[in-house]
Amino acid sequence: MDNKPTELPLVLLLFGGTGDLAKRKLYPSLFNLFKKGYLQKHFAVIGTARHPLDDEKFQEVVRQSIAKNGTEGQVKEFAAHFRYSSHDVTDLKDYGKLKNMLAKLDKEFDAGGNRIFYMSVAPRFFGQIAQAIKSEGLMSDTGYNRLMVEKPFGTSYKTAEELQNQLESGFSDDQIFRIDHYLGKEMVQNIPAVRFGNPILDATWNKNYIKNVQVTLAEQLGVEERAGYYNTAGALLDMIQNHAFQIVGWLAMEKPSSFSDTDIRAAKNTVFSKLKMYDEREVVANFVRGQYGRGREVWQKSYTEEPNVPADSKNDTYVAGRLQFENDRWTGVPFYIRTGKRLAAKQTRVDIVYKKSSFDFGKFNQDKLSEPVLSILIDPVGGINFSLNGKNVTTEFETRSDLLKWSISDQDKVKTPDPYERMLHDAMNGDGSNFADWNGVSISWKFVDQIAKVWAEDKAPLEIYESATMGSVASDRLLAETGDRWIYRG
Numbered sequence: 001m002d003n004k005p006t007e008l009p010l011v012l013l014l015f016g017g018t019g020d021l022a023k024r025k026l027y028p029s030l031f032n033l034f035k036k037g038y039l040q041k042h043f044a045v046i047g048t049a050r051h052p053l054d055d056e057k058f059q060e061v062v063r064q065s066i067a068k069n070g071t072e073g074q075v076k077e078f079a080a081h082f083r084y085s086s087h088d089v090t091d092l093k094d095y096g097k098l099k100n101m102l103a104k105l106d107k108e109f110d111a112g113g114n115r116i117f118y119m120s121v122a123p124r125f126f127g128q129i130a131q132a133i134k135s136e137g138l139m140s141d142t143g144y145n146r147l148m149v150e151k152p153f154g155t156s157y158k159t160a161e162e163l164q165n166q167l168e169s170g171f172s173d174d175q176i177f178r179i180d181h182y183l184g185k186e187m188v189q190n191i192p193a194v195r196f197g198n199p200i201l202d203a204t205w206n207k208n209y210i211k212n213v214q215v216t217l218a219e220q221l222g223v224e225e226r227a228g229y230y231n232t233a234g235a236l237l238d239m240i241q242n243h244a245f246q247i248v249g250w251l252a253m254e255k256p257s258s259f260s261d262t263d264i265r266a267a268k269n270t271v272f273s274k275l276k277m278y279d280e281r282e283v284v285a286n287f288v289r290g291q292y293g294r295g296r297e298v299w300q301k302s303y304t305e306e307p308n309v310p311a312d313s314k315n316d317t318y319v320a321g322r323l324q325f326e327n328d329r330w331t332g333v334p335f336y337i338r339t340g341k342r343l344a345a346k347q348t349r350v351d352i353v354y355k356k357s358s359f360d361f362g363k364f365n366q367d368k369l370s371e372p373v374l375s376i377l378i379d380p381v382g383g384i385n386f387s388l389n390g391k392n393v394t395t396e397f398e399t400r401s402d403l404l405k406w407s408i409s410d411q412d413k414v415k416t417p418d419p420y421e422r423m424l425h426d427a428m429n430g431d432g433s434n435f436a437d438w439n440g441v442s443i444s445w446k447f448v449d450q451i452a453k454v455w456a457e458d459k460a461p462l463e464i465y466e467s468a469t470m471g472s473v474a475s476d477r478l479l480a481e482t483g484d485r486w487i488y489r490g
């Protein structure tokens with residue numbers, strides 16, 4: 001049974017209140033928190049954007065984005081908590097109006113001086129907004145002040161550090177909530193439960209028992225309408241620097257001394273500081289890149305045939321690589337990560353490949369033992385698979401590999417909150433466990449910068465892979481070099 005909800009009073013100031021993210025994700029997520037009782041009477045949301053709107057028109061935008069998710073009465077009652085202020089984030093004088101609105105709504109809704117500032121605008125504005133919130137006195141003296149920052153957090157270590165410095169000029173690190181929606185996914189949050197909740201797994205989560213770890217973030221979709229952004233980012237910046245690294249953080253971390261956000265982040269930081277950084281030669285040896293070519297279906301165009309992609313683009317739509325941690329737990333265990341667009345299937349998963357037993361079952365069982373594999377399936381269907389060795393039904397004794405399977409039930413699926421609902425809820429509770437920590441973010445940027453540099457100088461091949469396959473074959477070779485193979489093959 002779920003715990004009884006505690007009301008979480010606050011005023012949320014949303015920069016980018018008419019944007020795509022707000023309408024598709026943030027309003028439905030806030031509405032769910034309202035229906036569950038975490039938001040009740042004592043909350044207000046101020047939406048801002050440059051476009052002139054009055055409160056009634058803005059409330060209509062909100063109502064439309066949630067209309068399908070509740071009764072007319074619920075929708076109306078929820079939307080009545082929303083106000084609008086036309087505001088240009090680059091114009092300091094506009095912030096005075098927001099300051100007054102915050103104070104007024106805080107009083108009107110008895111919100112306890114709690115404030116969340118959510119930046120759902122283009123990333124180039126993040127630093128400027130954070131500084132203005134501080135300099136123009138938008139923070140409250142009586143409750144909490146928290147800043148939620150959308151992705152991407154910089155485009156290189158240098159720009160991320162500049163942004164961090166700008167945020168830090170107004171907010172301390174425990175007030176900054178860097179969003180990575182993969183950390184809000186149900187089955188990503190299941191990783192620590194499975195790992196630390198089962199002594200049998202906890203005790204064997206190391207180089208003595210694990211042969212390699214695989215993280216796959218495969219997408220079926222192509223670049224869609226986002227070439228303008230994606231052609232400057234590529235799979236490396238779009239998926240590896242953030243989502244893949246954050247998942248690796250949960251898998252590779254030391255056991256935290258408690259399950260508090262501070263201890264969790266500290267345990268992840270300890271392992272991130274042991275990540276082997278690659279020089280140019282090591283980048284080429286440990287990472288491969290690819291770009292999707294045409295597929296067998298007519299509609300499966302090559303990446304360079306997509307709208308707004310330059311015909312000579314060398315952008316990576318596929319990346320695979322090997323991470324290595326130099327510590328007692330992991331030395332010698334490769335962490336393979338891969339992501340790509342226009343692959344054979346949507347599949348987000350982790351495969352933990354255990355070492356094979358060396359027990360001798362006799363002459364009828366030569367080479368019949370397999371490497372046990374624990375698979376944590378994240379999307380599209382959450383679940384856990386464990387492939388184990390057992391006895392085959394044969395006259396002479398021999399073993400075979402059998403699969404234990406669990407999938408999230410339909411009942412649990414319905415109850416599973418969207419990552420944005422979870423992240424908003426966690427930020428309201430001041431729980432930073434499932435947000436990216438600056439230390440980890442800075443290390444992943446330094447690591448990824450090295451790869452980006454080698455690729456920008458064209459010092460590594462770019463393989464064109466056929467759409468609707470599992471991407472670059474060079475990545476199969478990468479694993480084969482160390483006697484490994486991808487567990488998920490599409």
Ligand SMILES: NC(=O)C1=CN([C@@H]2O[C@H](COP(=O)(O)OP(=O)(O)OC[C@H]3O[C@@H](n4cnc5c(N)ncnc54)[C@H](OP(=O)(O)O)[C@@H]3O)[C@@H](O)[C@H]2O)C=CC1
Pocket residue numbers: 015016017018019020021022048049050051087088089090119120121122123150151152
């Ligand atoms: N959409 C998505 O699925 C995802 C988005 N994100 C991130 O979320 C953020 C928002 O993305 P998204 O909603 O798609 O963007 P949109 O372009 O749809 O919305 C941008 C919003 O910002 C407002 N805006 C733009 N310029 C200014 C300005 N100078 N002053 C005040 N407001 C301004 C716009 O309104 P107006 O033009 O009227 O000012 C609009 O409300 C980005 O950082 C993006 O990277 C992250 C993951 C997924």
Ligand SMILES: O=C1O[C@H](COP(=O)(O)O)[C@@H](O)[C@H](O)[C@H]1O
Pocket residue numbers: 219238239348379
């Ligand atoms: O952040 C991003 O993630 C999506 C994939 O997210 P998912 O939750 O559907 O797995 C990706 O398509 C997009 O390019 C990237 O910016």
